Amino acid sequence: xxxxxxxxxxxxxxxxxxxxxxxxxxxxxxxxxxxxxxxxxxxxxxxxxxxxxxxxxxxxxxxxxxxxxxxxxxxxxxxxxxxxxxxxxxxxxxxxxxxxxxxxxxxxxxxxxxxxxxxxxxxxxxxxxxxxxxxxxxxxxxxxxxxxxxxxxxxxxxxxxxxxxxxxxxxxxxxxxxxxxxxxxxxxxxxxxxxxxxxxxxxxxxxxxxxxxxxxxxxxxxxxxxxxxxxxxxxxxxxxxxxxxxxxxxxxxxxxxxxxxxxxxxxxxxxxxxxxxxxxxxxxxxxxxxxxxxxxxxxxxxxxxxxxxxxxxxxxxxxxxxxxxxxxxx
Amino acid sequence: xxxxxxxxxxxxxxxxxxxxxxxxxxxxxxxxxxxxxxxxxxxxxxxxxxxxxxxxxxxxxxxxxxxxxxxxxxxxxxxxxxxxxxxxxxxxxxxxxxxxxxxxxxxxxxxxxxxxxxxxxxxxxxxxxxxxxxxxxxxxxxxxxxxxxxxxxxxxxxxxxxxxxxxxxxxxxxxxxxxxxxxxxxxxxxxxxxxxxxxxxxxxxxxxxxxxxxxxxxxxxxxxxxxxxxxxxxxxxxxxxxxxxxxxxxxxxxxxxxxxxxxxxxxxxxxxxxxxxxxxxxxxxxxxxxxxxxxxxxxxxxxxxxxxxxxxxxxxxxxxxxxxxxxxxxxxxxxxxxxxxxxxxxxxxxxxxxxxxxxxxxxxxxxxxxxxxxxxxxxxxxxxxxxxxxxxxxxxxxxxxxxxxxxxxxxxxxxxxxxxxxxxxxxxxxxxxxxxxxxxxxxxxxxxxxxxxxxxxxxxxxxxxxxxxxxxxxxxxxxxxxxxxxxxxxxxxxxxxxxxx
Numbered sequence: 001x002x003x004x005x006x007x008x009x010x011x012x013x014x015x016x017x018x019x020x021x022x023x024x025x026x027x028x029x030x031x032x033x034x035x036x037x038x039x040x041x042x043x044x045x046x047x048x049x050x051x052x053x054x055x056x057x058x059x060x061x062x063x064x065x066x067x068x069x070x071x072x073x074x075x076x077x078x079x080x081x082x083x084x085x086x087x088x089x090x091x092x093x094x095x096x097x098x099x100x101x102x103x104x105x106x107x108x109x110x111x112x113x114x115x116x117x118x119x120x121x122x123x124x125x126x127x128x129x130x131x132x133x134x135x136x137x138x139x140x141x142x143x144x145x146x147x148x149x150x151x152x153x154x155x156x157x158x159x160x161x162x163x164x165x166x167x168x169x170x171x172x173x174x175x176x177x178x179x180x181x182x183x184x185x186x187x188x189x190x191x192x193x194x195x196x197x198x199x200x201x202x203x204x205x206x207x208x209x210x211x212x213x214x215x216x217x218x219x220x221x222x223x224x225x226x227x228x229x230x231x232x233x234x235x236x237x238x239x240x241x242x243x244x245x246x247x248x249x250x251x252x253x254x255x256x257x258x259x260x261x262x263x264x265x266x267x268x269x270x271x272x273x274x275x276x277x278x279x280x281x282x283x284x285x286x287x288x289x290x291x292x293x294x295x296x297x298x299x300x301x302x303x304x305x306x307x308x309x310x311x312x313x314x315x316x317x318x319x320x321x322x323x324x325x326x327x328x329x330x
Numbered sequence: 331x332x333x334x335x336x337x338x339x340x341x342x343x344x345x346x347x348x349x350x351x352x353x354x355x356x357x358x359x360x361x362x363x364x365x366x367x368x369x370x371x372x373x374x375x376x377x378x379x380x381x382x383x384x385x386x387x388x389x390x391x392x393x394x395x396x397x398x399x400x401x402x403x404x405x406x407x408x409x410x411x412x413x414x415x416x417x418x419x420x421x422x423x424x425x426x427x428x429x430x431x432x433x434x435x436x437x438x439x440x441x442x443x444x445x446x447x448x449x450x451x452x453x454x455x456x457x458x459x460x461x462x463x464x465x466x467x468x469x470x471x472x473x474x475x476x477x478x479x480x481x482x483x484x485x486x487x488x489x490x491x492x493x494x495x496x497x498x499x500x501x502x503x504x505x506x507x508x509x510x511x512x513x514x515x516x517x518x519x520x521x522x523x524x525x526x527x528x529x530x531x532x533x534x535x536x537x538x539x540x541x542x543x544x545x546x547x548x549x550x551x552x553x554x555x556x557x558x559x560x561x562x563x564x565x566x567x568x569x570x571x572x573x574x575x576x577x578x579x580x581x582x583x584x585x586x587x588x589x590x591x592x593x594x595x596x597x598x599x600x601x602x603x604x605x606x607x608x609x610x611x612x613x614x615x616x617x618x619x620x621x622x623x624x625x626x627x628x629x630x631x632x633x634x635x636x637x638x639x640x641x642x643x644x645x646x647x648x649x650x651x652x653x654x655x656x657x658x659x660x661x662x663x664x665x666x667x668x669x670x671x672x673x674x675x676x677x678x679x680x681x682x683x684x685x686x687x688x689x690x691x692x693x694x695x696x697x698x699x700x701x702x703x704x705x706x707x708x709x710x711x712x713x714x715x716x717x718x719x720x721x722x723x724x725x726x727x728x729x730x731x732x733x734x735x736x737x738x739x740x741x742x743x744x745x746x747x748x749x750x751x752x753x754x755x756x757x758x759x760x761x762x763x764x765x766x767x768x769x770x771x772x773x774x775x776x777x778x779x780x781x782x783x784x785x786x787x788x789x790x791x792x793x794x795x796x797x798x799x800x801x802x803x804x805x806x807x808x809x810x811x812x813x814x815x816x817x818x819x820x821x822x823x824x825x826x827x828x829x830x831x
Contacts, residue, residue: 209680213674216667
C-alpha cells in the first residue's frame, strides 16, 4: 500500500524534501561562493544554528501534540538576564541588582529552573485552563519580555569580571568543533531518540493525532502535554545561558523572532502543524536550511533586510507542501 | 410502470489497487424508494459518490430523464436535481433553521448589501409548513434532536429543487420514534414524485419503505430485485455475502460463573443524565444493555470507564470498592471500553495497526528502566493479535484509516486484549461493520468469555442483544427499567421495558 509507514522512510516525506533542499542549497553555495566552505564560515554557521536548533527540538514535540509555543524567544532572554545577574553584573536593576557571585553551576541551575517553570505555566494554561496554545504563550511572551526589560533596566547586562568556565559554554571548542554545536548535537540525538524509541514519543504522536482516543486509551494527556511545554522552557533556559555565555552579556531583547525561526524550521522539517507526526531529523534539516540560506544571502551580498522575505517565502512553501501531502493522504 | 428518471450504465471506478465498481448498472424510477445494500466495501458509497459528483467516473454512462449527462463536481449534481443526505449531518449548529436552509444564497434587499431576513424566514416557514413539519424557522439548530436535524437536512435538499434524494444510512443514529417520522416523511416525498436512493445496513427497513432493492458485492452488481415481498432476509444476506448463513442466531455455550462477581455498580448517578443505576456482572458473562438511543446507555458506561464524572454511586471490581477518575484508573483495574464512535474515540486513525494495538499497554514492552520500547517484542505481540483475530491488513505498519470498518473494530478490540483487561465494555460492537466481520466479532466475544472475561455489551440491535447476552438490563431515560435472563428475554419484553410501557 502506498501509505505504508515503512516505505515512507524514517524521517517522513516532508523531512526528506528538506534534506534534498538543504543538499542542493549547500551544493549551489559551494560553487557560488569561495567563502562558503571556509572554516570561519562553517564555524559561524554551526554556532548560529545551534541555539535555535536546541529550541526547535523542544518546539517539535509541542507542535506534534498540535500545540505551539511562541514565548520561547522571550523566555530565553529572561533566562539569560537572570543567569547574568546571578553571576554578578554591572547594571541589573530592582531585585536583580542585589544578586551576584553565585557559583556558576548554581546560577545555571536556577536560570534553567526558572525557565522550566515558565514553560510549566504555559503547559498549565494550555491543559488545565484550556487556553488555546497560541494565546496562552502569546501572553507569556509579553510577560517574560516585560520581566526581562524590568530586571535589566532596558540595557545589556554585562559581567563585572571574566568567568572563563562560563564563557567556555558559549565560545569554547572541542577539537575544531564549537562547544555549542556539541550541545545541539547531543540534545538533537536525545530528543530524536525520545521521539522514536520511547513511549513518551509515541504518546506525543497519538495525542496530536487524536486526543480523545488517546484519553480513552488511558494516556494522561494533560501530563504529557505539560511535560512538553516544560521541556521547551528548560531548553529556552539552556539557550539563554549559551547565548549569554557566547556574547558575554545578556540583553533584554535577545531571542527576538527566535520563535518564528523555530516554528519555520519545524514545519520545513516535515512536522505537521496540525499535529500527529514529525521528526527531529527533519527539524535539524529545517534549522540548517534557514541558517545556510541566511549565511548564503550574506555571502552573496544580499542586504539583510531581504532575508525576512526569504524566510517568509520558505515558511509558506513548507506549509504548502505539508498541506498538499496531507490532502493527498486523504 | 413509472418512468425511469435515472439510469447508470456500466459504471466503473478504479482506486489504486482496487476496482471499486465494475460495470455496475443501476436505475431509479420516479417516486420510488430504491434500496441499495451490500457489505462494507461492496461499492455502495462509491456509487452514490459518483452520482453526487464527489468522485469522477472512470467508465460508463449516466442518463437523467433519458439524456446523457456528465457529473464532474457536486455542483453539477445539484443542478441536475440530485441531493445527498450524508450520515454526518452538515447543518451549522449555531445558525437558525432558516439560515441553514438559505445558506450560501441568502437573498438581499433590493439595491443593498443587507440580507432580507423577512424573506428568509417567511419562505423557510412556508416550506416547512408545506411539508407539514412542526419546526420553527427561527429556531437554532443546536439543541434539536438528530431526527429533526435530519428532517431539516431533507428540507434543505428539497429547497434546492432536488428530484433525486440519496440517503446514506439515515436511520443509523435515530431512535425508533424518529425513524417512524422519517419514514412517513419519505412516504410523503414519494407522493410528490421524488425518487430516493436509500442505503441501509438494517434489512428490516427494506420491507417497510423500499420499492426495489439492489444488492452489490465486491464492486459488482449481484441483482436488482423488483418484487421485494418475494424475498426473505436470509436470501438477501446470502446474496450479500455470497454464502448461506446457517443458524446465524445461536450462541453455543454458557460460560458464566455466577459465583464470581467481577463488576458491581451501585446507585450510580449523574445529575440529569442517569440516576441510581445498579448492575452486576460475573466472570464469563456477557451482560447486554438494551434501550433506545438517548436512554443514557453510553453515558453510564462512560462514567464507569472514568471518561465522565458522576455525582454519586459506587463501583466494585472483584468485590473491592474502587474510585475511577480517569480511563487510566479504569484500565489499571482491568476495565476496557470499545467505544461506539470507533473513529473518534476508539482508534488513532492516522497511526499504524501496531501503534494502536499497544497504545493502552505500552509499558509492558518497556526495557528495565521503563523508558524505551522494545520493538521486537512489540511487533511479535501485535503480529500474534493480527493472526489470532484475523485482522486483514497488509502489515503491522499499515495506517488504520486504510482498513475496513470490521478490521478497524478488531484493532480496537485487540488494544484491550493486549492490555489484559478482564472486564470489556463494548458499545455497539458491530455498528457499521459488514455481516462477515460481525460474525467474527461475535465469535471473538465468545472466546473471551470462555477464557473468563466479563463483557458488557450495549447494542441497539435486538437480535444481537438476544443472541449474545446471558443477562440483559434495559434502560429507559436514565433508569434501569428491567433485568431479563437469557431464558425470559424476548424482543417484545425488551421493547416494553425500553419504552417503559
